[in-house]
Amino acid sequence: MKLLIDDANIENIKRIYEYYAVDGVTTNPSILAKNGKNPYETLKEIREFIGNDAELHVQVVSDTAEEMILEGHKIVDVLGKNTYIKIPTVQEGLKAMKKLSSEGYNITATAIYTPIQAYLAAKAGANYAAPYVNRIDNLGTNGIEVTRKIHDIFENNGLKTQILAASFKNSLQVLELCEYGVGASTVAPEIIEGFINNPNISSAVDVFTKDFEGLCGEGKTMFNCD
Numbered sequence: 001m002k003l004l005i006d007d008a009n010i011e012n013i014k015r016i017y018e019y020y021a022v023d024g025v026t027t028n029p030s031i032l033a034k035n036g037k038n039p040y041e042t043l044k045e046i047r048e049f050i051g052n053d054a055e056l057h058v059q060v061v062s063d064t065a066e067e068m069i070l071e072g073h074k075i076v077d078v079l080g081k082n083t084y085i086k087i088p089t090v091q092e093g094l095k096a097m098k099k100l101s102s103e104g105y106n107i108t109a110t111a112i113y114t115p116i117q118a119y120l121a122a123k124a125g126a127n128y129a130a131p132y133v134n135r136i137d138n139l140g141t142n143g144i145e146v147t148r149k150i151h152d153i154f155e156n157n158g159l160k161t162q163i164l165a166a167s168f169k170n171s172l173q174v175l176e177l178c179e180y181g182v183g184a185s186t187v188a189p190e191i192i193e194g195f196i197n198n199p200n201i202s203s204a205v206d207v208f209t210k211d212f213e214g215l216c217g218e219g220k221t222m223f224n225c226d
């Protein structure tokens, strides 16, 4: 499972990249709005930092296919070919996906709440389909089960579309999809950091350090204990 950062704050992105092996960044209009800057200013800064090989996912906001297509062309012109055009999986969005995928653009079908939406997006040529795990949970349906079902639909129908699971609110949701082997998950920085932020892990490591210092002296390590 690929792991992407669901955020547009450059400081957060730099911090996660420093410590974790991640595959790129996803944004949406609400995430970009939090930065309060022009979207292209934010996105160019992210692209420059993550490099041209990493995935960057950027969403269109128009409500007609023709305008979504114009947005998609501009997004890739400005941000480079490894930029995925995120298109909401509504009727106009499916039309835009068909056209843009036939032109060779990378597409992420977003705002997926149901398996049948994901199937239609895959048929329209989307590279990724993004089910909103936690938002589905909030509707009283199991977001993990919906995502697994989408995974199975793709596999059982020979569809090449991958899952890019999104909208997580806790580690367990991510872990369950990792275990199932979905293509990718995009996760907010605080949840990624929460994966490893565990007092039991820290106290186990502290005991090792104390025992070693008891043997060799305070501040000593394997670098300077001889």
Ligand code: E4P
Pocket: 006, 026, 027, 028, 110, 130, 132, 134, 135, 166, 167, 168, 186
């Ligand atoms: C994916 O890219 C979605 O836009 C995003 O994960 C939605 O997350 P939210 O439900 O936390 O807003």
